[in-house]
Amino acid sequence: MGEWYWLPDYAWRFVEGIGVTLELLFIALFFGFLLAIPIGLVQVTGPKWLAAIARGFCTMIRGTPLLIQLWLLYYGLGSLFPYFPELRNSFLWPILREAFPYAAVAFIISVAAYEGHIMRGAFASVPKGELEAARSMGMGRFTVLRRIWLPRAIQNVLPTLAGEAVLTLKSVPLASTITIFDVFGVGGIVRQETYRIYEPLIFVGFIYLLITAVLVVLFRWLENRVPSANRA
Amino acid sequence: MIDVTFFANIYELMSEWGPNFWRGLLASLQIAFGGYLLGLLIGVSGAIGKIYGGPVLKWVLEIYTTLIRAVPELVLILLLFYAGTQLLAQGLAALGYERVTISGLAAGIVVLGIVQGAYSTEVMRGAILAIPKGEVEAGAAFGMGSFKIFRRIMIPAMLPLALPGLSNLWLIITKDTALLAVVGYEELALVTRQAAGATRYYLEAYLVAGAIYLLVTLISMKLFNLAENRVTRGRKSLASGGA
Numbered sequence: 465m466g467e468w469y470w471l472p473d474y475a476w477r478f479v480e481g482i483g484v485t486l487e488l489l490f491i492a493l494f495f496g497f498l499l500a501i502p503i504g505l506v507q508v509t510g511p512k513w514l515a516a517i518a519r520g521f522c523t524m525i526r527g528t529p530l531l532i533q534l535w536l537l538y539y540g541l542g543s544l545f546p547y548f549p550e551l552r553n554s555f556l557w558p559i560l561r562e563a564f565p566y567a568a569v570a571f572i573i574s575v576a577a578y579e580g581h582i583m584r585g586a587f588a589s590v591p592k593g594e595l596e597a598a599r600s601m602g603m604g605r606f607t608v609l610r611r612i613w614l615p616r617a618i619q620n621v622l623p624t625l626a627g628e629a630v631l632t633l634k635s636v637p638l639a640s641t642i643t644i645f646d647v648f649g650v651g652g653i654v655r656q657e658t659y660r661i662y663e664p665l666i667f668v669g670f671i672y673l674l675i676t677a678v679l680v681v682l683f684r685w686l687e688n689r690v691p692s693a694n695r696a
Numbered sequence: 697m698i699d700v701t702f703f704a705n706i707y708e709l710m711s712e713w714g715p716n717f718w719r720g721l722l723a724s725l726q727i728a729f730g731g732y733l734l735g736l737l738i739g740v741s742g743a744i745g746k747i748y749g750g751p752v753l754k755w756v757l758e759i760y761t762t763l764i765r766a767v768p769e770l771v772l773i774l775l776l777f778y779a780g781t782q783l784l785a786q787g788l789a790a791l792g793y794e795r796v797t798i799s800g801l802a803a804g805i806v807v808l809g810i811v812q813g814a815y816s817t818e819v820m821r822g823a824i825l826a827i828p829k830g831e832v833e834a835g836a837a838f839g840m841g842s843f844k845i846f847r848r849i850m851i852p853a854m855l856p857l858a859l860p861g862l863s864n865l866w867l868i869i870t871k872d873t874a875l876l877a878v879v880g881y882e883e884l885a886l887v888t889r890q891a892a893g894a895t896r897y898y899l900e901a902y903l904v905a906g907a908i909y910l911l912v913t914l915i916s917m918k919l920f921n922l923a924e925n926r927v928t929r930g931r932k933s934l935a936s937g938g939a
Contacts (some may be wrong), residue, residue, distance in 0.1 A: 527867075527913035528906045529874035531885055538904060539892060542900035619866060634768040648770060663777045669767040676766040 466663040474654050481650035482671065485636050488646065491568050492632055492685040496575025497625075501614065503576060504583025518580065521630055525577030531638050533574065538566040538642045575632055582624050586617035619690050626683035647671050705900045710844070713891040713901075720887030721908055724873040727804040728882060732869050739816025743824050746817065757817065769875055776807040777879045786893025800881040812869055813902035819861035825855040840919075855927040863920035870912050884908060 502522065506514045525533070545551050545560050559565050590613055598608045618625075625660070637648035651668040655661060712716070742761070745753050764772065781803055827850050835845040877886035886903060892901035 507716050510815070523914075524910060527910040529871040529885065529909055531874045531877065532909060533893075534904055535889065536886075536899070536902035541904045543896075543898040632805070633764075635750075637768045637770040647767065651771075661778050662775065665771055669763075669771050669775070672767050672771065673763070 467660060468663060470654055470658045470660065470663075471667070476670070477645075477650045477653065478647065478667075481645055481647040482675075484644065485633075485646040485648075488564075488567060488571060488636050488639060488644075489629075489633050492571035492575045493629055495572045496632075497579055499572065499576035500579035500583050503580030504585075504587050504617075505609075506588040507580075507584040512680070515589070518584075522577045522581045522584075525574060526581065530570065530574050530635055531641065533641060534570045534638055536691065537570050538563060541614065562641075563642045563644050567642060567644055569695060571632065571635070573638075574635070575628070578628055578631075579625065581623050582628065583617065586621040588614065589614045589620050622683065622687050622690060626680065626687075628678055630682065633675060633679060634672070700801065703746055705897045706904065709725055709891060709895055709897050709900050709904065710888070712895065713887075716891060717884070717886050717904065717908065720882065721912075722886035723801070723881070724870070724883040724885075725912070726801060726934050727808060727873045727876065728866075729868045730800075730801075731798055731808030731873075732811055734805060734864055735812025735865065735869070738809065738813025739820045742813060742817030742819035746821050747824060752822045761814040761817050766809055768877060769872055770812055772811055773875055777803055778809060780806065794824065800879075804876045804881055804883075806901075808869055808876075812865055815868075816862075816937060819858055819865065820854075822861070822868035823858035824850075824859050827853045852927070856924075859920065859924050859927060863917070863924070866920070867913055871909065874909075 503518045507518045508515075508517070538602040542560070551557060551560065594612055594616065595608055598612045603611065636646050639646055640649035640652060647668055654664040658664075740759050746757050749757070792843050831849050831853060833847055835849045840848065874885035876883055877889065880886070888901050888905035892898045895901065
């Protein structure tokens with residue numbers, strides 16, 4: 465079953481890699497979902513022009529490969545920034561020189577678009593009667609959103625969001641193409657330094673299986689905490 | 697940032713690299729199309745195996761779909777690309793054939809097809825399970841053979857349910873072809889990278905590539921919508937609320 469002598473030497477780097485992968489994943493999911501809520505909401509209830517912008521954003525991001533978006537941000541925008549001397553002297557410069565912020569922004573935008581699309585359907589699927597009932601109880605528009613509309617919407621699409629989280633996890637290796645050493649990137653280092661092709665890849669695949677399993681269990685737990693009409 | 701020079705740059709980029717972008721797009725579409733068809737083939741067989749197969753076959757298929765759907769495409773592509781081409785070359789050498797080089801196109805199609813097959817299997821399984829048993833039995837009662845039942849009853853019953861999933865898979869594979877840039881296959885994403893590096897018009901090159909991918913997506917969506925309208929004709933409820 466292959467040669468694994470290299471594993472102890474690189475164990476710590478893999479641990480660091482897992483850390484980077486999880487960090488990117490959680491940043492993307494958290495901020496992406498925060499953005500997805502208004503993006504979904506304005507498509508259901510917002511003014512026409514705002515709904516059109518949100519829909520256009522979702523179509524554009526969902527219609528192009530994440531790899532191209534990542535390269536566009538990192539190589540494209542990143543190549544422009546040095547031309548602005550104000551930026552070079554500002555406190556932002558050390559951040560703009562790193563690769564991680566570009567990856568984080570690219571993944572956040574991607575999650576926002578995919579989950580924004582999901583949330584649009586979720587908001588639309590909440591029965592109108594429930595919202596009207598809440599309004600007639602004297603709740604303000606924001607209270608209705610916080611207490612009724614958003615929780616009911618999320619409850620409807622939790623399994624879909626779980627699937628989306630796994631898809632996001634699986635796209636994190638793309639970050640290694642812009643010099644970020646996530647788990648996959650560490651696997652690449654091992655491949656280059658030991659000339660072993662398959663073992664590091666299989667190991668990375670195995671780690672991914674574990675992380676995916678944990679994510680699935682986590683979302684299952686979340687789903688069980690949310691009361692559902694479908695279960696007794 | 698976006699002014700006259702921006703458009704002048706794009707013009708310069710396209711007059712120099714336009715044909716390369718075009719070839720890259722063709723390569724991407726070829727792989728996407730081949731991989732999609734292979735994925736469908738695997739999907740239909742996999743779904744039939746998962747529903748009607750014995751316990752061992754079911755178990756093997758379950759492992760296949762679970763593994764493929766849990767491991768990143770990039771890992772699978774590297775594994776299958778390197779391992780697959782090497783195994784095949786060794787196998788052919790052992791059989792006494794000359795050293796053969798496996799074309800990147802064939803390898804790309806097989807790799808993406810195997811990945812798509814796992815997702816396809818699930819889509820087709822859902823659609824097959826939704827075929828009303830009574831209609832199949834009615835077909836048999838009329839004396840139709842199994843192939844005729846498949847063509848006349850099962851496919852028309854499946855398509856309205858399978859099409860949204862199938863259209864999604866097509867949109868995914870057109871974008872997944874970009875991953876082959878990482879293993880050095882010259883499709884649209886890699887061509888873009890080369891053009892960007894050579895001309896130093898990074899932003900412009902990636903924007904052009906994005907626009908091309910977006911166009912492919914929009915045209916595909918339009919075509920799939922037309923197809924969906926066709927297969928759901930006469931089923932008002934599905935056509936309006938199903939997708």
